[in-house]
Amino acid sequence: MPRLLVFSDLDGTLLDHTTYSHAAAQPALSALRSRDAVLILASSKTAVEMLPLHQELGLGDAPMIVENGSACQRPTEIDSDPATYNKLRRLLTRLEMPFEGFGDMSTQKVAALTGLSDEGAVRAKTRQFSEPGLWHGTPAQKDAFLAALAREGVTARQGGRFLTLSYGATKAQQMQKIRQQHAPCFTVALGDAPNDAEMIATADIGVIVRNDHGPDMPAIPPEHRIMHTQQEGPKGWNAAMLQILSEWDHDHKGAAAHG
Structure with missing residues (x-):
């Protein structure tokens, strides 16, 4: 069976x-x-x-x-190596687009957006491979942003709350x-x-x-x-x-x- x-x-x-x-x-x-x-x-x-x-x-x-x-x-x-996440954050800084990731947010803001406790929000911000966040720009800017990410090997997936950017595989x-x-x-x-x-x-x-x-x-x-x-x-x-x-x-x- x-x-x-x-x-x-x-x-x-x-x-x-x-x-x-x-x-x-x-x-x-x-x-x-x-x-x-x-x-x-x-x-x-x-x-x-x-x-x-x-x-x-x-x-x-x-x-x-x-x-x-x-x-x-x-x-x-489970380990705690943030090398891939740090690489993604450097890319986002270089692109200078209106995307607000968890790395840009305080623990309190992540908690408020997600409904998590402060402790849960800290765990949510302890990332290794991907960056969830909010898009604050226009649709045209978003298209340019996604295209720039794709050229760098980064995929973007829309979840129930956040747009998540990541290197690597999919679910x-x-x-x-x-x-x-x-x-x-x-x-x-x-x-x-x-x-x-x-x-x-x-x-x-x-x-x-x-x-x-x-x-x-x-x-x-x-x-x-x-x-x-x-x-x-x-x-x-x-x-x-x-x-x-x-x-x-x-x-x-x-x-x-x-x-």
């Missing part, structure tokens, strides 16, 4: 957009554990931000896709590497924002979690199996995963009966 791998965005998906609670998803989280599924957190958050949640959920040695796909780290592999590319390591496997990916779209489209089943606070998701080709939740955040996450697990149980019990 293939291993079930579940890749999940955090803010607005597994975590409530305002409270950051995952309590509403507890039934599905428990159901995943009972089936020995692997839950891989995939977020624009930093590794040090994600580690407490990873531990709270009891995810063991499961990898985390951090900083919008810039890296994939296991809990025992979808990190997902593919993990999928190869666990073959044979069956993958589910859940997200709520445009920076999740590639990951959702790459999975065997993709779930777009309703988010009335964020930008619209880009169109995903119809050949992909995509579910849309009726509820937002962890409530929608929970309902979608329970439906998927019900189908999973039915399919694999049927396969065993005919094996």
Whole structure:
């Protein structure tokens, strides 16, 4: 039987957009554990931000896709080398565009924008690979900014709150590497924002979690199996995963009966 791998965005998906609670998803989280599924957190958050949640959920040695796909780290592999982040910050200084990144903000401003505690905001600012932030310029300036970034090997992905700039891979590319390591496997990916779209489209089943606070998701080709939740955040996450697990149980019990 293939291993079930579940890749999940955090803010607005597994975590409530305002409270950051995952309590509403507890039934599905428990159901995943009972089936020995692997839950891989995939977020624009930093590794040090994600580690407490990873531990709270009891995810063991499961990898985390951090900083919008810039890296994939296991809990025992987290370091604090900021060399790549410092390189990105120097590039932003040189471009002199109206982009306000976390590195330009105080801890208090990051806390106010995100709803995090001051301690959580400090962890959010402890970056290694990417820079989330706010765009304050015109659309024409933004096009020029993105083009200049692309020439330097920097990608930009729009999340539910912030435009995140990064060197390196995407969530979808990190997902593919993990999928190869666990073959044979069956993958589910859940997200709520445009920076999740590639990951959702790459999975065997993709779930777009309703988010009335964020930008619209880009169109995903119809050949992909995509579910849309009726509820937002962890409530929608929970309902979608329970439906998927019900189908999973039915399919694999049927396969065993005919094996």
